[in-house]
Amino acid sequence: MRLTPEQAAEVWASADCLIPAPAMAKALDQMAAAISADLAKLNPLLLCVMTGGVVTLGQLLPRLAFPLQVDYLHATRYDGNTQGGDNLRWLVSPRTPLSGRHVLVVDDILDEGLTLAGILAHCQEAGAASVRSAVLVKKLHDRCVPGLRADYCGESVPDRYVFGYGMDYHEYLRNADGIYAVAGQ
Ligand SMILES: O=P(O)(O)OC[C@H]1O[C@H](OP(=O)(O)OP(=O)(O)O)[C@H](O)[C@@H]1O
Numbered sequence: 001m002r003l004t005p006e007q008a009a010e011v012w013a014s015a016d017c018l019i020p021a022p023a024m025a026k027a028l029d030q031m032a033a034a035i036s037a038d039l040a041k042l043n044p045l046l047l048c049v050m051t052g053g054v055v056t057l058g059q060l061l062p063r064l065a066f067p068l069q070v071d072y073l074h075a076t077r078y079d080g081n082t083q084g085g086d087n088l089r090w091l092v093s094p095r096t097p098l099s100g101r102h103v104l105v106v107d108d109i110l111d112e113g114l115t116l117a118g119i120l121a122h123c124q125e126a127g128a129a130s131v132r133s134a135v136l137v138k139k140l141h142d143r144c145v146p147g148l149r150a151d152y153c154g155e156s157v158p159d160r161y162v163f164g165y166g167m168d169y170h171e172y173l174r175n176a177d178g179i180y181a182v183a184g185q
């Protein structure tokens, strides 16, 4: 589905704000503290999952006061839609060799988990010394890949389609400064 900017503005105007920006800032502070406690001495490589992970990574970085490196990957199974497909489509793999590195995968949302599970498996297969994951929000339902959880998670959201803080609605609204749920979804 192709959205016009006017339709995107209407979706935003009628959406429910689930978590406002000040609460997200607190959640990010807590995530950063937990990540720092575990990774500060490990020279970690942070991998941003494009495109949605860009705000989470961008908000975390200035909160992490230790040496680290950053790279990105692009893997998607929603492709701008609100329903995910069965296959994770890899568009870009990390350029930095993962062998022997302590890797932190950073994404916006853990929903059904197929995306994160695929990325974690890729990092393990590439020989990472350890692989952890950080997601800004996790969605509450029982459809997630069994046994999969993020090591660091900011907030929980109900089982609705959400946008903001990097998360899109048909490729718009990633810039919304809060976590919103689309009305009626
Ligand atoms: O847990 P899952 O159900 O697998 O979904 C989570 C993934 O869905 C979104 O990516 P998407 O494929 O929409 O790409 P995007 O990052 O460009 O929005 C989001 O950024 C996560 O990576």
Ligand SMILES: Nc1nc2[nH]cnc2c(=O)[nH]1
Binding pocket: 078, 109, 111, 112, 160, 161, 162, 163, 167, 168, 169
């Ligand atoms: N923007 C967005 N992306 C998702 N990917 C998986 N679930 C969601 C969601 O609720 N919102």
